[in-house]
Amino acid sequence: MDTKMDLSEILLWIDLIKKEKTRPDLNELKMMLYFLEDYKQVKEFYNQFGEYKNRLPFKFLAHSLIHFLEDYEDCVELKKHILSKTKRNYNSLFIHQILLCKSQEEAMNIIAEAKQYDTELGEIWASRYDSIWRVKNNQKIWKEGIEHDQAELFPEMYEEFCEMKVKYFERIPLEQLKQNILKEQTNEVDNRKVGKVSVFPRSVYIKEFAKRVSKGICQLCDEKAPFVDKQGNPFLEVHHIKYLSQKGTDTIDNVVALCPNCHRKIHLLELDEDFKKIKKKALRNMEF
Numbered sequence: 001m002d003t004k005m006d007l008s009e010i011l012l013w014i015d016l017i018k019k020e021k022t023r024p025d026l027n028e029l030k031m032m033l034y035f036l037e038d039y040k041q042v043k044e045f046y047n048q049f050g051e052y053k054n055r056l057p058f059k060f061l062a063h064s065l066i067h068f069l070e071d072y073e074d075c076v077e078l079k080k081h082i083l084s085k086t087k088r089n090y091n092s093l094f095i096h097q098i099l100l101c102k103s104q105e106e107a108m109n110i111i112a113e114a115k116q117y118d119t120e121l122g123e124i125w126a127s128r129y130d131s132i133w134r135v136k137n138n139q140k141i142w143k144e145g146i147e148h149d150q151a152e153l154f155p156e157m158y159e160e161f162c163e164m165k166v167k168y169f170e171r172i173p174l175e176q177l178k179q180n181i182l183k184e185q186t187n188e189v190d191n192r193k194v195g196k197v198s199v200f201p202r203s204v205y206i207k208e209f210a211k212r213v214s215k216g217i218c219q220l221c222d223e224k225a226p227f228v229d230k231q232g233n234p235f236l237e238v239h240h241i242k243y244l245s246q247k248g249t250d251t252i253d254n255v256v257a258l259c260p261n262c263h264r265k266i267h268l269l270e271l272d273e274d275f276k277k278i279k280k281k282a283l284r285n286m287e288f
């Protein structure tokens with residue numbers, strides 16, 4: 001799939017469907033899970049639903065999300081949540097718990113518990129405890145299945161998300177958008193000082209700010225965007241001046257909006273004069 005969503009877009013999608021009070025579609029949830037890069041992102045994705053978790057389909061939780069839980073306690077918590085709401089036979093919940101437990105005795109206890117829910121597991125499972133490699137392999141198999149079966153569904157889903165995103169940002173004035181970004185960045189710094197982990201990214205908001213403040217003009221060649229996207233907005237790409245891979249920050253003083261041609265030029269040539277110009281533009285963006 002050429003088009004994909006990053007974590008910040010996925011978290012925004014969750015917020016938007018919660019605002020609209022709609023029940024998330026099973027295929028949409030699968031595609032969002034497909035694009036998550038690691039376990040930390042999976043936890044952030046699940047936690048973002050908050051009280052809305054009760055509206056997540058059990059079929060998604062028990063047959064998709066469960067494969068991506070790598071912490072034993074998280075697995076137990078999800079299993080309890082599902083079994084408290086339904087009497088259906090979900091053997092995947094018990095099997096995954098066995099893969100994450102640390103002893104054969106513990107695995108046998110899980111097998112015994114499963115019987116109470118009319119779930120018969122062979123004792124062969126007792127030898128498969130502490131098998132994170134099996135968990136990783138199940139994740140890989142699941143993703144391969146999604147890529148093969150549902151790749152054609154995502155473009156339409158993504159376009160619907162883009163329309164929701166445009167309507168959402170249209171209601172936020174530029175100054176308010178900037179203040180929201182700066183406030184969130186301050187909170188992240190404070191969380192790090194007290195030892196709290198904050199992985200809520202603001203890149204979708206920073207991208208929106210960079211594009212909006214550019215007013216449809218490339219911040220390197222000073223020409224209009226070459227075309228408009230399906231939502232009628234000038235098409236520009238957001239560039240991090242100091243690359244994130246080089247410990248650059250995802251902040252509004254480190255991003256500019258560039259036309260595709262200049263974006264490619266920046267990465268290929270890395271000219272000092274181009275760097276100086278876009279750095280000035282980024283600092284000037286802070287004044288808006």
